[in-house]
Amino acid sequence: MPQQKLYVLLVAVDEYHEDSFRVGDLEGCVNDIEAVETLLKKYYKSLKPRIIKLTNAQATYQNVVEYFQTHLIAHADENTTLLFWFSGHGSRQNTDPMFYKLSPEQKDETLVCHDSRAVANGQMWGQDLADKELAVLIDLAAQKGAEVVTVFDCCHSGSITREGEERPGTSLAVSSFTRQVADRSTFNRSSTTRNQYLQGYYQKHRLATVPEGCHIALSGCQKNETSKECLIDGQKRGIFSYYLQKVLQSNPGISYAHLFEQVKTHVARHQFRTPQTPNFKEADYFNTHRSFLAAQATKSQAIPFEVKYDTYSKEWKIQMGASQGLPQSNQPIHFAIYDNPQLNKKPIAYAAATSVGMLSSGLKLKKGKLKPQKEYWGILLSIPNTALKVNFEGNSWAESRLTKQQAKNGAINFALDATLPHDYKAKFERNKWYLLKNEEELFKENLVGRFVNKLDQIGRWHMFLNNLNNQTHLPAHIFDLTIQGKDTSQKINVNTTRQKGRFKCIPNHTREPQKMWATPYEVVAQNPLSYPVFFTLLYFSPFYGIQVYYNEPVEANSGLFKLIDHKSFNPRDRDQVTSYLQLIVSTQKLQDHFFSQPDVIRDEVRFSEEADEQILRPDDWCTITLEVKLHKA
Incomplete structure (x- = not known):
C-alpha cells in the first residue's frame, strides 16, 4: 500500500x-x-x-x-x-x-x-x-x-x-x-x-x-x-x-x-x-470517522460526550441526543461514565437516559457517585430496538468471531437476530464475509473488522432515516416541504412525517449518456411559526451514504423559500431506484458531521447530483421524510 x-x-x-x-x-x-x-x-x-x-x-x-x-x-x-x-x-x-x-x-x-x-x-x-x-x-x-x-x-x-x-x-x-x-x-x-x-x-x-x-x-x-x-x-x-x-x-x-x-x-x-x-x-460525503490527517477509517468505537449537572433541570445531562444517534425508546439506554475523555481508566459510574433531546439527554445514575461541580465523559453502551436486525448464516465459530469483533469495535447500530427472518443476512463462506439484502449480495470483505464497520454504518443509516420524535410539538404538515421538477410539472407535497412518492426522470438525448436521464428538481419549504427554527435537509443515498444538503436558521413566518435548486435526480442505467430526502426541523443548531457518512457500497453511480401562538420548547425537533422512487418515463 x-x-x-x-x-x-x-x-x-x-x-x-x-x-x-x-x-x-x-x-x-x-x-x-x-x-x-x-x-x-x-x-x-x-x-x-x-x-x-x-x-x-x-x-x-x-x-x-x-x-x-x-x-x-x-x-x-x-x-x-x-x-x-x-x-x-x-x-x-x-x-x-x-x-x-x-x-x-x-x-x-x-x-x-x-x-x-x-x-x-x-x-x-x-x-x-x-x-x-x-x-x-x-x-x-x-x-x-x-x-x-x-x-x-x-x-x-x-x-x-x-x-x-x-x-x-x-x-x-x-x-x-x-x-x-x-x-x-x-x-x-x-x-x-x-x-x-x-x-x-x-x-x-x-x-x-x-x-x-x-x-x-x-x-x-x-x-x-x-x-x-x-x-x-x-x-x-x-x-x-x-x-x-x-x-x-x-x-x-x-x-x-x-x-x-x-x-x-x-x-x-x-x-x-x-x-x-x-x-x-x-x-460531498467526507468521512468524519477517519482519523485526523491520516486518511484512514478509525474503528467504529464509541465517542465520549461531556456529562455535567444541569442546575436548571436538576439532573445530569450528556451532550448526546438524537442528532448523534440516540433513538426515542421506552427501553433503557445505558452509558458508562469516565472522569477523562481518553477513557484510559475504568468507568466511575453507570447511568441510563431518562429523556432524549436533539442535542442532549437526561441521565439517571444507576451505579457510582458523581460530583455536581465536576465534568465527566460518557460513552454509549447499548441501543435498544436496534434499527438494523441481521440474520446470520455460517458456523458457530464464525458467528462467535463476528459477535466478538462487534463488541471490540463498539459497533452498536446493528444486532444479530435469529428469532425472525430479516431483509439483511450476514454470511461467512470460503473465508469471506458477505452481506446480502433479500438474497442479493451488497458487499463482501476478507477482514471481519471492515465487515463490522460497514454493517455499523448501514445500521446508522437506518437509524437516522427512521428516528422520530413522538413527543414533538412541531406538526410536520405546516412546513409545507415540497419537491418539484424544474423542467416538468411534477410536484410532491410532503404533509406527513413519512411519505412515499414517485418521480419521473425524463431523457434528454442531446446530453452525454451518463447525464441523459438527469432531471433537475428543487426543494421548497416554509417556517410559519412565530419563532425561528433550524432546517437541516438530508439526502440518503441508495448506497447508505448520508449527505447534508441544507443546514441553516430560518426566520419566523418565512414564507416559502428554496432550500436547494441545483440538484438533479439521475437513475443512470437503472429503470428504478429509491432515495430519501429528510427535513429535520429543530429549535437548536445541528452540526453537519452528526449525520454525514460516505457511501458504504462503492459505486460510481450517483442518483442525486449537481445540476448544470405556539409552545416553544428549548429542545424540540421533528423529521419529515420522503421516500422517492425514481423511474424512467
Whole structure:
C-alpha cells in the first residue's frame, strides 16, 4: 500500500498592509501556525509533512492562491492529504448577482489576506479571498482524489473581534485591544463579479453554481459569531487553534467527529461577552470517522460526550441526543461514565437516559457517585430496538468471531437476530464475509473488522432515516416541504412525517449518456411559526451514504423559500431506484458531521447530483421524510 503523504499550507496574518483600509493588526496568528508546525513535525512525522508557511507580508492574496495551486493541488492524488490552515481576519463582501439564489444574504464570506483592501490613489486594489474562490481550489484538489482538510481560525461575519476576557480558574488574561474588520461593502458597495473570482474562473468555465469538492472545514466559530484571540500560557493565541492543537497532542489519531466534540467543549468553558461556537462542516460525503490527517477509517468505537449537572433541570445531562444517534425508546439506554475523555481508566459510574433531546439527554445514575461541580465523559453502551436486525448464516465459530469483533469495535447500530427472518443476512463462506439484502449480495470483505464497520454504518443509516420524535410539538404538515421538477410539472407535497412518492426522470438525448436521464428538481419549504427554527435537509443515498444538503436558521413566518435548486435526480442505467430526502426541523443548531457518512457500497453511480401562538420548547425537533422512487418515463 502506498505511503500516505501530507502537504500543508499554513497562512497567518498579524501585520496587515499599511495601506489596507480599516484593517487592524492582530497578535496571535503567527503563534498559531508556528504551534501547528511543531505539532505536525512531532506527532505526524510518519506522514513526512511538506510544510510551506506564509506569514504577514508573505501572505498576499496572490501568494495564497499561487501556493494553494502549486503546493497543494499540484501534489494531490489518492494517497495525499492536503491541509490548508488560515489564522487571521475574516469578513464579508457583496456577492455576484448570479449567486443571489444560493446566498439569501447576497454575501461572500472572505479571508482577509495581508494586502486585502489596500488602497492607492483612492482606488481599492487589494482583494479578499472569497469563499467562491476557495471552493474552486478545494474542488480542483478533491477531483484528484486527495483528502482535503481546511482550518479557519477567523470570523466569517460582518465584524471580527478577537478579544479576551478574564474568567476565574482559567489561564486567560484580559486582552488590551479589540480588532474589527467591517464588511467590505460598507466602504465599497459594488458587487464582486464573476470575472473577479480567480481571474474569471467561473466565467471561463461557465459555472452557474459553486463547486463542492469532498473536504472538511474546521472553523473557529459560526458565521454570525466572532473568533477570539486571548493571552494563554504567556502568549497571544486564537482560542480555537489552541484547543484544537491541545486535543490533537493528547490523541493524534482521533477521528474528526470525536475531535469536534472535545474542542467544542473546551471552547465553551470560556465565558466571553459574545459567543464562540466551533463549526465543523464537511461536503460531498467526507468521512468524519477517519482519523485526523491520516486518511484512514478509525474503528467504529464509541465517542465520549461531556456529562455535567444541569442546575436548571436538576439532573445530569450528556451532550448526546438524537442528532448523534440516540433513538426515542421506552427501553433503557445505558452509558458508562469516565472522569477523562481518553477513557484510559475504568468507568466511575453507570447511568441510563431518562429523556432524549436533539442535542442532549437526561441521565439517571444507576451505579457510582458523581460530583455536581465536576465534568465527566460518557460513552454509549447499548441501543435498544436496534434499527438494523441481521440474520446470520455460517458456523458457530464464525458467528462467535463476528459477535466478538462487534463488541471490540463498539459497533452498536446493528444486532444479530435469529428469532425472525430479516431483509439483511450476514454470511461467512470460503473465508469471506458477505452481506446480502433479500438474497442479493451488497458487499463482501476478507477482514471481519471492515465487515463490522460497514454493517455499523448501514445500521446508522437506518437509524437516522427512521428516528422520530413522538413527543414533538412541531406538526410536520405546516412546513409545507415540497419537491418539484424544474423542467416538468411534477410536484410532491410532503404533509406527513413519512411519505412515499414517485418521480419521473425524463431523457434528454442531446446530453452525454451518463447525464441523459438527469432531471433537475428543487426543494421548497416554509417556517410559519412565530419563532425561528433550524432546517437541516438530508439526502440518503441508495448506497447508505448520508449527505447534508441544507443546514441553516430560518426566520419566523418565512414564507416559502428554496432550500436547494441545483440538484438533479439521475437513475443512470437503472429503470428504478429509491432515495430519501429528510427535513429535520429543530429549535437548536445541528452540526453537519452528526449525520454525514460516505457511501458504504462503492459505486460510481450517483442518483442525486449537481445540476448544470405556539409552545416553544428549548429542545424540540421533528423529521419529515420522503421516500422517492425514481423511474424512467
